[in-house]
Amino acid sequence: MFASKVSRHVRFCTSPCHRRFLALVCETSMVDDLHAPGSFDRQSAVVFPDVITVSEHDALVAHVEPLLKRRRYEKGHWDSVILQYKEVELAEEASAVKDIFERIRKELEPYKRVEASWLPCHAIDLRKDGELNAHVDSVRFSGDLVAGLSLLSSSIMRLKPDASTISDESVKGHVDLYLPSRSLYVLLGVSRYSYTHELLPSQALFRDNAVERDRRISIIFRDAKVG
Ligand code: OGA
Ligand code: MN
Secondary structure (H helix, E strand, O other), X not given: OHHHHHHHHOOOOOOHHHHHHHHHHHHHOOEEOOOOOOOOOHXXXXXXXOOXXXXXXXXXXXXXXXXXXXOOOEOOOOOOOEEEEEEEEOOOOOOOOHHHHHHHHHHHHHHOOOOOOEOOOEEEEEEEEEEEEEEOOOOOOEEEEEEEEEEOOOEEEEEEEOOOOOOOOOOOOOEEEEEOOOOEEEEOHHHHHXXXXXXXXXXXXXXXXXXXXXXXXXXXXXXXXXX
């Protein structure tokens, strides 16, 4: 049991000598479930640190920046769920970063249904003073998995039981994910469908430590809804 859990959590670690250490980091320090509702499924939210190298990070930023530059920061989207942001769909097929996307998708494959195909990735550029408020991703086109690669800045993502899905008043609490730059988070199951996710503002606390959230770019991976 423990071994399978570890191997699941070390999938992205590139350096074998750090595997055990990073597995522990994934397990213990990136997800704070101290205030989680008792029913929370701990396997449904995972954060992998250092899934890309610094040079891969820089290559991704260099790839998406020119696409984002053509756009203005938008004030609101989906009833103000997201404020002061830019978003662009990425056509990565012929790009310099194709290999990075392919590697990440390959690593994410075990988390999604085999028959589900991948949707194009989206890049989201959130200003330092931008907001990404609590929401559940639409279930119209997107499938069982939502994953996000964080670039440029650290942040804290908070998961909270979605009142429209979990009506039981006793289900209160939250789970925080620490998302440093170059990490990848994966939301599945209850974290995908029954919990909202949001980004906390700069200086919010993760385990009593203030996390500075600067301008942040994320690259979102989604699988297509099946059926
Ligand atoms: C979204 C979202 C989070 C992120 O686009 O639906 O929740 O990491 N993004 O940018
Ligand atoms: Mn979302």
